[in-house]
Amino acid sequence: MSTHTSPVSPSIRLASVEVSKFRRLAQTRLDLDEATTIMVGANNSGKTSLLTAIRNFLDESPRFKAFDISLSQWPKLRELGRLWEALTEDPATDSSTRDKWDDQLRDFLATMPFVDLWFDAKEGAYNHVAPFITSLKWSGGPVGIRLRLEPASTIDELQSLAWRYREARAPVSKLKDGHAWPIDLLDYWLRQSNDLARRVVVYRLDPAKGPQGGATPYEVQALQPDTEPVDLKHLRRLIRVDFIAAQRGLGVEEDEARSESVGARPGLFTGQLLKFARQHLNVGTPGTRQPEELATAIAKAQADFDDTIYRALKPSMEDVEVLGYPGLYDPQEILFRTRIQTADLLAHGTAVQYRLDKKAVDELLPEHSIGLGYQNLQSLSFQLVSFRTARLNPSQGAPAPVHLVMLEEPEAHLHVQVQRILPQKAHGLICPKAAEHSNLRSQLLISTHSSHLAHADSFARLRYVRRLSKQGEGTMPSTEVVNLGDAFGNDTETQIFAERYFQVQHTDLLFADAAVFVEGTAERMLIPLFIERYFKKLSQRYVSFLDIGGSHAHRLQPLVERLGIPTVIITDLDPVQPTENEKGRTVKVAVHIEDQEDLECGNATLTSWHPKLAEFQAYGTPKPEDLQWASPNGVKVRFAWQLPVAEASNRWPSSFEDSLVLSNLIWFKALGKEIDPKTGKEKEHIGTLGRLISLVADHPDHAELLKALHKLLHGSFNKGDFAATIFEQLNANQPITCPAYIADALTWLQTHLTPTSGETM
Structure with missing residues (x-):
């Protein structure tokens, strides 16, 4: 029984x-997930230092330097x-x-x-x-x-x-x-x-x-x-640490791999197989070339040996396939063709070959002929499998109960599809499969600059490595690690919203020096061009742009607080007026601001986050404290919304588009009087630009123009086409002015991203 x-x-x-x-x-603390932890953060935030510190202290051969x-x-x-x-x-x-x-x-x-x-x-x-x-x-x-x-x-x-x-x-x-x-x-x-x-x-x-x-x-x-002190050997028995550095040298071996000389450098994956075979398969290394009369015997031995190698490695190779290869158009089969006369049976550039079609017998390609993405994937996967095998090797004694594997920027040369599944699949490659090893813990620590990899999983596994500037005279810049899984507290609904938004948008917010939240497509297209033209220092910083409307930006408030980077939120006032509809219900209808009564701000970000002004008219003359918000831990956020435009008799627009038009009346009027050099007549502008030029020309009164703009923008007007049109004109070096409410916010951000004396960003 x-x-x-x-x-x-x-x-x-x-x-x-x-x-x-x-x-x-x-003093930097990193909390680790039970399975996979993903470290994200801007450049020079300390991710590599964290990995290096763990490796140096836990490696069997640490190599500390003075710095x-x-x-x-x-x-x-x-x-x-x-x-x-x-x-x-x-x-x-x-x-x-x-x-x-x-x-x-x-x-x-x-x-x-x-x-x-x-x-x-x-x-x-x-x-x-x-x-x-x-x-x-x-x-x-x-x-x-x-x-x-x-x-x-x-x-x-x-x-x-x-x-x-x-x-x-x-x-x-x-x-x-x-x-x-x-x-x-x-x-x-x-x-x-x-x-x-x-x-x-x-x-x-x-x-x-x-x-x-x-x-x-x-x-x-x-x-x-x-x-x-405690004997170091006890720690070695408790935890094993393996490390894979970022692959920054891929492709350099191709020229050398073309050589068929005995000393030719093997490809990336070949090197992993050679190391694996030597350590775990007891592959010997013949000392000299065999006599010529034994050629026939060698040929048979070579074929048998290749088959033995293939069968020995096949279980490990099947593990590699969980990352999505081979695909429909990828190499379909891996073969081994060793050369017994070489000093190392697998140490040559053609030891590993690929068959593009399983039915083709002699159509084989060497490793270096395959794409870098495939080479890196195979190498990365096989290293993980090798770590697992080495941990369980009986000759090394009982396996350590905790195994920590660190991957530094594994996204190099990996396709987006692979990056999205890498965290989950990679952890599976380091976990022992046998039931007898179910008591062993395997943990994966990944550092990355890839938004696809970072957002492939829950926020609970993300650790944001944040730079801390000097806290006072005589102090040094430092680093802290923020557990983003705690950012939203018990608000599961908001966390799910943020996770899904990031997965769809693939925003680089987690790797940026600063963030700019914008209302819609037009701002997302045009504000980066305004920065490039008018804010040179700001354009040299890593700024992340998030296209998220005023109805939702406030939901990311907890995340903004945890990231701690300067943030600008450019949003619309969304003026609404309570109106009774035909069924007797009170509804809030979008209206223009000019000569309207009983106006309310319909923007949830401004009413629930900041500045929460009671009277709508106060948004037209905000105080400095109305425009800037600071969290208890010092995170600063600058809010920007439409303000009266001086160039248009202080008329008050309610959207980015009409604010841009009112801020550039002189330019629009000049376009309407532009002479076509070919015909000698006024140049005819068609499409969106033509409609705006005509609107400006037909409404010299700024109040009437504002009403006409509001009607146009809330009618059949295509805002995407408007954005593309202005984008084209900006690229053509047309003198288009950035609306003042946006320019002031970008000036604030540029100031906060300019290092003070003796400080580095």
């Missing part, structure tokens, strides 16, 4: 990583260097100064970067976390581990470092130019990087003081002087 055993769920996961004093990461130490700690290290430079004898020979060196060691270690790992562990994970538990009564819960870079961990080691630095500095300390190596302790480490490499020390942390059990933000706990 057989019994069914339900799969065992993973008993432990990596919940968060907090990086301190590493590059610009002063990995936070800029904020450099003055303290330079001061220590000056103290060491003044040494007159080896401090190891003078025991009377022991107390002084104890203080210096404390100050020295306080400058070093460190990473805190916080795990959520169930009671069943005791064997894995036992070396890091601080309580004798542990029954599950958070487990904290600190990894700190320690070029010197004891007084003796610090004295040795100090004397080595003093000896290197002494010959150049009196030189006037001050540029001879080493200038200071940081400069010393640039050449003597071995002092930093592989010097990671592990400590236990008190879970009661960790992020899972306390308030946010919380104070990073300080290690007590008598805290004993």
